[in-house]
Amino acid sequence: MGRASAPYLLILPSILFAFWIIGYPIYDMANMSVHAVNRFGKTAAFNDFANYQRLFSHQLFIGCLIRTLVWTVFVVGGTVLLSVPIALILNEKFFGRTLARIIIMLPWAVSLTMTGIVWRWSLNGQFGMVNATLSNFGLQDTPVEWLATSTTAFPILIAIGILVSIPFTVTVILGGLSSLQADVFEAAKIDGATAWQRFRYLTLPLIRPFLNIVLVLNFIYVFNSFPLIWVMTQGDPANSTDILVTWLYKLAFRYGELGIASALSIVMFAILLALTMVYAALAMRNERSTA
Amino acid sequence: MENPVRKSLLMWLFLSPLVVVILFPFAVMVSTAVKPRVEVLMYPPSWFPSEIRLQNFIDMWQATRLGPAVMNSLLVSIAATVLCLLVAIPAAYAAARMEFTGRKLFRQFLLVTQMLSPIVLVLGIFRLMAKMGFVDQLPALVLAYVAFNLAFSVWMLQAYFQTIPKELEEAATLDGASTLQRMRLIFLPLAAPAIGITAVFIFIYCWNEFVLAMTLLRSPEKSTLTLQTFSLVGGRYQVEWDHVMAATLVASVPVAAIFALLQRSLVSGLTVGAVK
Secondary structure (H helix, E strand, O other): OHHHHHHHHHHHHHHHHHHHHHHHHHHHHHHHHOEEEOOOOOEEEEOOOHHHHHHHOOOOHHHHHHHHHHHHHHHHHHHHHHHHHHHHHHHOOOOOHHHHHHHHHHHHHOOHHHHHHHHHHHOOOOOOHHHHHHHHOOOOOOOOOOOOOHHHHHHHHHHHHHHHHHHHHHHHHHHHHHOOOHHHHHHHHHOOOOHHHHHHHHHHHHHHHHHHHHHHHHHHHHHOOOHHHHHHOOOOOOOOOOOHHHHHHHHHHOOOOHHHHHHHHHHHHHHHHHHHHHHHHHHHHHHHHHO | OOOHHHHHHHHHHHHHHHHHHHHHHHHHHHHHHOOOHHHHOOOOOOOOOOOOOOHHHHHHHHHOOHHHHHHHHHHHHHHHHHHHHHHHHHHHHHHHHOOOOOHHHHHHHHHHHHHOOHHHHHHHHHHHHHHOOOOOOHHHHHHHHHHHHHHHHHHHHHHHHOOOOHHHHHHHHHOOOOHHHHHHHHHHHHHHHHHHHHHHHHHHHHHHOOHHHHHHOOOHHHOOHHHHHHHHHOOOOOOOHHHHHHHHHHHHHHHHHHHHHHHHHHHHHHHHHHHO
């Protein structure tokens, strides 16, 4: 008896914790999302999915959804495209490699809130160092209000989103690169394969499992990314940088639209769950192929 | 063979644009934090102040009430890290070492909770904490941080635990060691580095967390460091940027230093956890 129940006793606290702090809120929001809710969170009768209808027909919904997709695709795509060459460089032996690795990993340690605050000040139209530096190098005539202009604010946020996602991505790809066997590459070199051919036909397929994991994990992180945008623009100017998570926060805690907010939470939860299935499938396949 | 000096220069040349962009905000922090206030709002701005005013840090520390915020952040982060490890270590041990029905299900369950970010659940968590009378209480943050770090911690730890040879414990059993002795004398010492690395990751997460702190805390004296620093720029007409940059510097440098010192082991640890 004691033997058989031991593993369950060991995992029980973690399961209880997760059901309590994560499971119950999901249940509560699912419940709210199909009932009429007042702004103090009192639920009334079942309302035939009216919250979902109001969400989908809300004037800001489509815009936020499209921006979330643009944000996620550009940040994740840019991150992975930049991280592969960076990881290849950091995998080489050269003077100061440890220092280079430390510098590249640095944005990871600093909180997104602090990063957002510092960039917001750096991008200040009048007193920010970005404008000052650009005009010192003669790259710009008149100062730009980067975050207050709707055409520049979102691209700037995407660039900073990429910057802060690079460290984790490089780390995982480096892990993949360091697991490669040197003799395969030697053999290919002797057989006359060019550097590009070795990359295209050996490195890339061999680190594919790592790339897959990095793509899915980054997709999930970036899709949920809140502090950078909240700290730098709060979705402004005129909602032009609002993505679903920042809009969700405003709906719930600023406008008191608890019904729509919980419907949106559930929609996002469903999207994340679907992505998790993809990740699980990839991780399992990876586990089998390395076993 | 290639000339190593030329190769190194070339590598640094390739990396230089990124290195500049990464170091840029740190330079801005330092430059603004030591400027006299009149020069912070001077046009055009300059990198180099006329004098280096370290007094700014002392003024900032008093004016922004950063001390209590650092204390709150330390308290919450340490409590959450310890509690999370207490819950995660047994679970990871079971997942790594024991055969039981539902083990695969447990691992999948971990995966799902790992994907959830606080922002998607923040409304539900706020309501839960309100129901328990925990709003504006630091323990509310501790509980939430533990829940959101459990999956990651169990996952990392079990990946490590699997690399510790089972035979060592089996040999100890044959020598007549009790379960507790085996744990204390053999397993935990071998697992200590892994537990340490996991602890660092949990601690940094808690130290840097923003959304839950902003939602669950109300009174300024309960603020954590990220929240307190944000409140210096959020919704104000007059932002005292010299103080704000001094505060971000104080908040960022210790964590960045820990990270730089432990870089190698953190990175290899994460690779084991992420891919195993």
